[in-house]
Amino acid sequence: MSSTPFRIIIVGGGIAGMAAAIALRAPGRDITILEQSRLNTEIGATLSLQPNATRILQETWGLKNLLKDSQGTVDQGFRIYNVEGKLVNEVKLSQKTEYGADRVVWHRQDLHEYLKRAATSLDLKGKPCTVRTSSRVVACEPELGIVTLEDGAKLEADVIIGADGIHSVIRPTVLGRQAKAIPTGSSAYRLMISTKELEENAPEFCRNIDPRSPFTSMVMAHECRLIMGPARGGELYSLVGLVPDEKMNEDPDAAQSWVTKGDRAKMLETFDAFPEWTKSVLKLGDNIGLWQLRDLDPLETWTRGRVILIGDxxxxxxxxxxxxxxxxxxxxxxxxxxxxxxxxxxxxxxIATILQDVFRCRFERASLIQKYSREAAKPPTAKGSNEIRMKPDEFMDYNCFYRGAKEWKKTQNLVSPA
Ligand SMILES: Cc1cc2nc3c(=O)[nH]c(=O)nc-3n(C[C@H](O)[C@H](O)[C@H](O)COP(=O)(O)OP(=O)(O)OC[C@H]3O[C@@H](n4cnc5c(N)ncnc54)[C@H](O)[C@@H]3O)c2cc1C
Incomplete structure (x- = not known):
């Protein structure tokens, strides 16, 4: 093996950046994550991984203590309520054991912290990766493998991974054109409440939904919906309220950062038609987050020269x-x-050939899941009706039976990567 390391730069230290560092660790490689923030902003939101992803963490990467060390909550299923507050459907995930792994819900910070620890730990193979915070990348030269930081410093690598999220600066350098994320017409309110506070101040809610029971509950009207569930083993309860922009009475363009605040009175007005017991929760908690939901149309490529885009x-x-x-x-x-x-x-x-292979392996599936996510955002009822037609597990088999790049390569009749 050469004494010069194989240098990999990952732009962005979110979930994608940390996961890429874990996956790429190997002897003889130097991996550096460049993250613009200080990585110390606590965002009140949960995040779930589906069985297709938790299986990769636990089996492919061997992170056997994932649940114990990250305070993840195994979700038992979905409960769907109509806008009158009546339970109309239940999907038990314990009946879907064929996926081979669980759907797990985290406080976003807990999963991120866990992945960062794994990426930088001495226990995995290869050298721990280096995380450089307050390092904002402003430019990238894909063929040369050079990124420029805000302070003018230039860093060189053999491979550059653009994991810099929805407002990526690496994306236009790969495409040779601007491709901004598109407003989807919906926004999301986010609330995180301590379960103790919920039990003390919203007893009626707790009579309808046990906030410590690990189920994802959805209350659905034609245009708006609430998605709720416990995190940190039942210590916290999280709510996300999806709302069409025009019903929200707030400025959607202002809601482009994880730290934008929502207005409680406007939120309550938007969810006025919802059952009283659900609205009692919307009156609790200190911080209401607001996030305008944008997505991308499938891109023509994710890779150019030494660079590949991943994640958002x-x-x-x-x-x-x-x-x-x-x-x-x-x-x-x-x-x-x-x-x-x-x-x-x-x-x-x-490098360009390998990155093209990664793109070919991932593109069709990720694009289809983007499309399914748009489908799942359509109104769950006919206008004027309370009957819920939306099925929370409609696309789950396609999503969760995925067995990774090695299996994909077999289907292409190519030599399998190890
Ligand atoms: C309301 C809401 C709820 C969601 N719920 C779920 C869920 O339950 N399950 C799920 O799977 N997904 C969920 N998602 C989506 C999920 O959050 C994203 O898909 C995921 O976080 C993408 O990770 P990422 O690392 O690609 O991007 P990000 O998490 O955005 O990370 C990008 C990182 O790059 C850094 N960065 C950006 N630009 C630069 C730069 N120029 N230089 C250096 N660093 C830079 C940023 O600071 C950030 O740390 C949700 C999204 C929303 C909006």
């Missing part, structure tokens, strides 16, 4: 199937599989 930078999607972060984990798994056998420093041609 490549395929931002609506959160209606909870697949955004899971697709990010799948991208990382594909990078790990296709670079598995590379023990030398590949030249530009070899």
């Amino acid at each position: 930078a490549a395929h931002a999607m609506l959160p209606t199937q909870g697949q955004g972060a899971s697709q990010t984990i799948e991208d990382a798994e594909a990078l790990g599989a296709f670079f598995h056998d590379i023990q030398h420093i590949p030249d530009l041609g070899e």
Whole structure:
């Protein structure tokens, strides 16, 4: 093995960046994550990984203590209520054991922290990756493998992973054109409440829904819906309220950051037709987050020269199937599989071929899941009706039976990556 390391730069230290670092760790490689923030902003939101992603974490990457070390909550299923507050459908995930892994819900910060610890720990193979915070990338030269930081410093690598999220600066350098995420016409309110506070101040809610029971509950009207469930083993309760922009009475363009605040009175006005017991929760909690939901149309490519886009930078999607972060984990798994056998420093041609293979492996599936997420965002009832036609598990078999890049390659009759 050469004494010069194979250098990988990952732009963005979110879920995608950390996952890519875990997947790519190997002897003889130097992995650096460049993150613009200080990584210390606590965002009050939960995030779920679906069985297709938790299986990669636990089996492919061998993170056997995932649940114990990250305070993840195994979700038992979906309960759907109509706008009158009547339970109309229940899907038990315990009956879907064939997926081979669980749907798990985290406080977003807990999963991120866990992945960061794994990416930088001494326990996995290869050198721990280096995380450089307050390092905002402003430019990238894909063929040369150079990124420029805000302070003018230039860093060079053999491979650059653009994991810089929905407003990616790497995306236009790959495409040679601007491709901004598109407003989808919906926004999301986010609330995180301590379960104790909920039990003390919203007893009527707790008579309808046990906030410590690990189920995802959805209350659905024609245009708006509430998606709720416990996190941190029942210590916290999270709510997301999906709302059409025109019903929201807030400025959607202002809601472009995780830290934008929502207005409680306007939120209550928007959910006026919802049962009193659900509205009692909307009156609790200190911080209401607001986030305008944008997604991308499938891009013509994710790769150019030494650079590849992954995660929201490549395929931002609506959160209606909870697949955004899971697709990010799948991208990382594909990078790990296709670079598995590379023990030398590949030249530009070899790198470009491997990155094209990763793109071919991932593109069709990620694009279809973007499309399914748009489908799942359509009104769940006919106008003027309370009858819910939407099925929360409609696309689950397609989403969750995925077995990773190695299996995909077999279907292409190509030599399998290890
Ligand atoms: C309301 C809502 C609920 C959601 N719920 C779920 C869910 O339950 N399950 C799920 O799977 N997904 C969910 N998602 C989607 C999920 O959050 C994203 O798909 C996922 O976070 C994408 O990860 P990422 O690392 O690609 O991007 P991000 O999490 O956005 O991370 C990008 C990182 O790059 C950094 N960065 C950006 N630009 C630069 C730069 N120029 N230089 C250096 N660093 C930079 C950012 O600071 C950030 O840390 C939800 C999304 C929303 C909006």
